[in-house]
Amino acid sequence: MAKAYEFLANGFEDIEALAPVDILRRSGVEVKTVSIGDSIEVESAHGVTVKADMLFADADFADADLLLIPGGMPGAKNIDEHEGVRHAVMRQAEAGRLVGAICAGPMVLGHLGLLRDRRATCYPGF
Template sequence: MAKVYMFFANGSEEIESLIPVDVFRRGGVEVKTVSITGSEYVEMAHGVVLKADMKFEDADFSDADLLMLPGGLPGATNLNEHEGVRKAVLSQYESGKLVAAICAAPMVFGSLGIVKGKRATCYPGFEKYLTGAEYTHELCTVDGNVVTGEGPAATLPYAYTLLAMLTTEQTAHAVAEGMMYLHLMEK
């Protein structure tokens, strides 16, 4: 079974944090939410307080198949300023394993140099932080082991894309169909 760690910072976008967790768990992927606040509790971008599965200090990412960064402000900035997150993401990327970020959070990838020469997307206006990347303005962009998403409305296609990468296309399709996403896209 694939294993994913989703980082939560104060100011992270709720939708971009929780929809992938929900989609992955429906698809049989183990997901652990990780607070970088020093507490298990995190105040999200719109005032929702969440309890993460663990604190960053207690986590071991050696078994991670995917490390994920939600967007939102100041959440993405807080993730970018957290040296532990930066080291974990860079190590994951350099080992050839998946890393994903959505909305403003691809700024972390830009500051680490991992999108240089790659295709990437982000929330419009944040492309200036994608140092050396080809900005696609797509809902979801995959380039090697780097996956980026555009913003809140792109969270479902972004999550299904990642679920297919972690499991199978059939699993992702079944989860999308069960959540009525495919029906929505028919309209």
């Protein structure tokens, strides 16, 4: 079974985080949501509190087929500034495994140089 991890940071965009989890789980992908903060509870940009499956500190992404970064502000900025996430994304990319990002999320990939010489779509401001 394929396995995906989605990073959640305070300020994530509700639909950009929750719809992919729903769709992937319905299609048989094992998805774990990962809070990058100190709390398992993460608050969306619109004030919805979500309980993540795990904390970043407890995660091991060695079995990840996909790492996913939702958009939303300041959620995407919070993810971009998290050194652990940045390191995990680089290891994933270097291993030739999938990394996905939505809306403002591709800024993380851009700052890591992973979009160089690639076509990508993101929110126009990014």
